[in-house]
Amino acid sequence: MYNRTKKISTNLTTLVLTLVFVMGLAAICQAAPKPKPKMIKAVMLGDRLVDVAYNLGVLPEYMSVRGSMWPMAGKIKAATQIVGCPKCVVSKRPHTIPDLVMKQGIKRVIIEKSANFCLYMPSANPVKVVPLLKDTDATIEYVDFSKGVVPAIRQLAKLLNVEEKGEKLIASYQKAYKAVESGLPEQGLGKKVVILNGVYSKATGKTFLSVEAPGGYADQYMLAPLGCTNAGAAFAPPSGAVSRGMYRVRTLKALTEAKPDVIVVTGAAWAVQVALQKQIEKNPALLSVPALKTGAVFTLPRYIDGSVVEYPCIFNQWKAALSN
Missing domain, CATH: 3.40.50.1980 (Nitrogenase molybdenum iron protein domain)
Structure with missing residues (x-):
């Protein structure tokens, strides 16, 4: 024994x-600490969108992301406020985003477009928030991820007026991605x-x-x-x-x-x-x-x-x- x-x-x-x-x-993956992100008076809907914004050195005051599933959310939630996942702010709390616009003065709404936003919640789609904003004076902007990460980075960089940072991010991303592809095991x-x-x-x-x-x-x-x-x-x-x-x-x-x-x-x-x-x-x-x-x-x-x-x-x- x-x-x-x-x-x-x-x-x-x-x-x-x-x-x-x-x-x-x-x-x-946690290299040297990033500079403090620039905060903008906006709400962003979508993990991929917020992830690219963060890597461009920008964060919105409010974000709607899959907070319980996306590990990065825990890292950046101290700087910005999570108002719920894109499904919740449409089906469970439809007043959330309109209230930010009408009561908090958040006039800019930036939305992620993805072919399949969430594999685990097929009905979740950040774009579904748009009809809820029809009676507000919000400015709605979109970033399309359905054509790939690189076009989306370039599109968001233009919206945020950080085109130079966008091109640098694209270069580093493409270099890293190509290394992944070339390093895949033959068998x-x-x-x-x-x-x-x-x-x-x-x-x-x-x-x-x-x-x-x-x-x-x-x-x-x-x-x-x-x-x-x-x-x-x-x-x-x-x-x-x-x-x-x-x-x-x-x-x-x-x-x-x-x-x-x-x-x-x-x-x-x-x-x-x-x-x-x-x-x-x-x-x-x-x-x-x-x-x-x-x-x-x-x-x-x-x-x-x-x-x-x-x-x-x-x-x-x-x-x-x-x-x-």
Whole structure:
């Protein structure tokens, strides 16, 4: 019994150290601090739009973005106010944007146009706010992302009168994107991956776990280009219910069925780390899972196609981890 307990403890220590070490990967894209952004009296609707504006050194006083899903929102919400996601400000609180125009004096409304704004909320579309503004004196402007990131950067830079910054951003983005394309593995990595997402509630102090379901943003932008597959289907509930691309889970025992070669941790990494540690202690069979056996557990940024400028850097982090 002593030897068995000692072995489990050693494996847990190795896993914890691995998680602590690889958490550094998630900070790679955070280069030197950016200058304080210029604030403009406007409201912007759409993650991609706000992301490009931020990288151009500009932020609106108010923004409507997927705050609970887009990691960048947590970084910039101290400088600007999130008024809700584009779906909420249309269907649940339709007075929100008109009130900003009529009561707060926000006359400029800049809207993202995308072919498919949100994979997880098909009905969400920033453009749907326009009919709500018909009785206001708002100036409505659009930035079209349906033709690609580069034209959108150029279009927004012109609207914000920062064309020179726009061209510099385009040059750096194109250089990074071309490096991603040229660096794709000739043969797929062929690894099975499970993506565990941790959430911490400040209000209750509780933590929650979820598993990214197959067919989401990670599959499209990270796993498929690297020739990897999402093994998260093992966690699907009997109903098959998916909430914003995630299966909500209370136990990780399905890892023994999924048998991932790699476990990717997103969100509140420590919540996942604690859950893994506790459940391995209760169920040592989890240590037979290839990813846990080899310590292939990596903390990486979640990607929902919002941080379009940062995509090449985020992709390179995933590539480095999955190629390990």
